[in-house]
Amino acid sequence: MHHKSFFAIIIVSVTIAIFAPMFLGRGDVRLLTEIFLVLTLAQLWNLLAGYGGLVSVGQHAFVGAGAYAFFVLCAQFGVHVAPALLFAGFVSGCLAIGIYALVSRLVGPYFSIGTWVVAEIVFLAVLQTNYVGGASGFSLPLSSIREFGAAATTREYVIYATAGIMCFGVLSGNFLFLRSRFGLALTAIRDDVAAAHSVGINSDRIKFILFTSVAVLTGLVGSIIFVQNLRVSPSAAFSMQEWTATIILIVVIGGIGRFEGPLVGAMFYFALRELLAPFGSVYIIVTGIVAILIIIVFPDGLSGNIAAISRRWLRAVRPL
């Protein structure tokens, strides 16, 4: 995709997103906010694992860390929500530096579970810290909530806008990043690490930078997620199922290591979830089954294989 057509699509989408709340109910706006946030997490994980080969299954550590950092700053130190959001990203990044120092010693799949174990250790540490409310967590003070807007609808719109900025920002940043020199280096590392070293690429450094920056943004998303909830607790903020497993399944379904993969996967996931809403957690089971089928039958995911199938179909219709 060329720069022009990509940014044309982005501008159209952003324009639609700006005016969408005028025509939607509050529930729909909340759902859209959630979609934005989940899509952002999916993009970030795809960048990390699909492009960087860092298949982390412990990203919930950063969602939780960002959320807690934000809540602590607002509730305990009375910091304004805007700088608190940014600082939440910073805290999450610092945590990532420590975690990476530990897990980067593990190779392949052991790196993956290593990230999970360390995430559980962080969860456990928060769980046992009375300062942040232990197992029950704590709420965002009313004064901080008001900083997002005095009326509930304004507040929801502000949160919606923040989530939208995150989502489209990460989407555009992702697009530019993959075409930058770092994107080239990342592809080179993915294709052949020894050859990448032989042409002067420092894969350790690039992976470290990738891991940390993805963590910063994941932390930011985490704080926005829990602003919407107004309350944070360890089991919700550090939920492996919600912030890691689901996100990974979305990317796998859409197409891992493909730019449009997270988008296609998220559309599929939310459509399925809304469709199966009356049946409780059945939608998670169906998502899992679909993901397994995709891994076996369509390793390039829906986006990759739909693209390939439609190309073949087009060729058949219009032979050149």
Add this chain to the structure above:
Amino acid sequence: MIISLTNAVVQGALLGCFYALCAAPLAIAFGIMRIVNIATGDMLVLAAFSVLFLSSTANIHPTLALVGVVVLMAALGYLLQRGILNYTLDPDMMRPLLVTLALSSILQNSLLIVASGDSRKVSIGGFETMGLEIVNGLTIGLFPLATAIAASLLIWATSHLIHRTELGIFFRAASDDPDIARAFGINERDVFSKAFAVVGVLTAIAGAFLAVKTQFNPFSGNDRLIYAFQVVVLGGLGSLRGVFLGGLILGVAQGLGAYFHPSLQIVMGHMVFVAVLIFRPTGFFGAKRN
């Protein structure tokens, strides 16, 4: 003081045997198929629930129910490898990891629907609370002792199976180099399916001990996987005697943690794990495999 410290170490070691038992399925799946099975913990919990349901619905003793669950889990393991995981074998090991991650979500939420989120436990008629008093202040529970004996026997037997039997030679041949194995008429898909049946058997037995030992609910699998993973890393990625040692290290660390303060039990285990990651990332038996 000496006695209570000894007690902490002994109880920790017994606990460690249980951890080793739970980690064995993870270690074997990795050692032979190079599959990191993220659903290891959930399969343990599935086995625990199966023991519970079979014994309560058929109104039989849990030990008898275990026989059925062993068959069930072996069949399940075989089918899982045959029907799904055999199609994901590739050198970078990411696809099987993602498949088992999805499987983990499926198992957890299926159990939630079938069994609700309540915590359960299986009772075996008081045996689990009996103890053998060695000296005053040092009592060895019969059930932990039975667990330790079962863990030692099973790990020894599995090791014997892998190193001393024809099937074991097939396992190792298919694992080391599928191409060469194929040249000798060994079908690695077939062999891997059998190996996963063995994993299923171990999972069933470990799951049964889990069912009696602690409370469990559909989401208990996460913690089980984490301990199993720590054991495998402590022992050095995929070697069976390493698993035993790794289990002992984790168990004793937790036992000593609990000795200092009950809330330190789990924390101490994690701390030892992190320390090993920092200072000896290949674990204690890390350099060599098999």
Add this chain to the structure above:
Amino acid sequence: MRDTQVAGTALSLRNVCKRFGKTIIANDLSMDCAHGELVGVIGPNGAGKSTLFNLISGDIAVDSGEIEANGQIVTALKPFERNRLGVARSYQVPKPFGRMSVAENLEVSAIFGAGLRRSDARSWVDEVLSLSGLQAQRDLLAGSLPLLVRKRLELARAVATKPAILLLDEIAGGLTDAEVDDLVSIIRAIASQGVTILWVEHVLRALTKVADRVLVLHGGTWIADGAPEAVMIDPEVQRIYFGAVE
């Protein structure tokens, strides 16, 4: 064997040892290459020529000894650091960046290896493409190239990092006579820019045409060192390398 240190050496190995179990690859191996020299390295199969390159490029660590490249001791440096100091290599079995185009393969090498800015890298990539005769393939995915073009890409990608020392590992295999001549002229052109070249090759025809000097590796040591014509008629070399197999 040279006892005297050549002034202005580009590459020096000093008492390098490497063994894998019982297989000795390098046994107290020393050598010097002068700036701009084109040195051929030959030896029987399994003599460890590729391993020697791995030691110089840093893909494998030495057991003992010292390697100096472009005026710096590089023994403890990682492959990417050595590349940035001017050591570039090709791999015997090509390792292209398969999901990138030929031009992007060179671009990423120019940026990270040669330290060029992106805008400068583009024109340098064009230069390397025309030097190596890969213009026609510039926009093809590297993963889709046939083997011989992949080997050419190996050479071009190493050159794109602007090396002072270029290690070429069997890039002439499978070429026709005309293609060998073509390759030789490319390598002459690279050498004429002052690049020191170490070339491991089985196609001796190609080597003897361009090499200033030929080294013969066998059993972890050099068994001959000299002008190509002299080395080829050396009785020891004849016996080990070309001799009848008993």
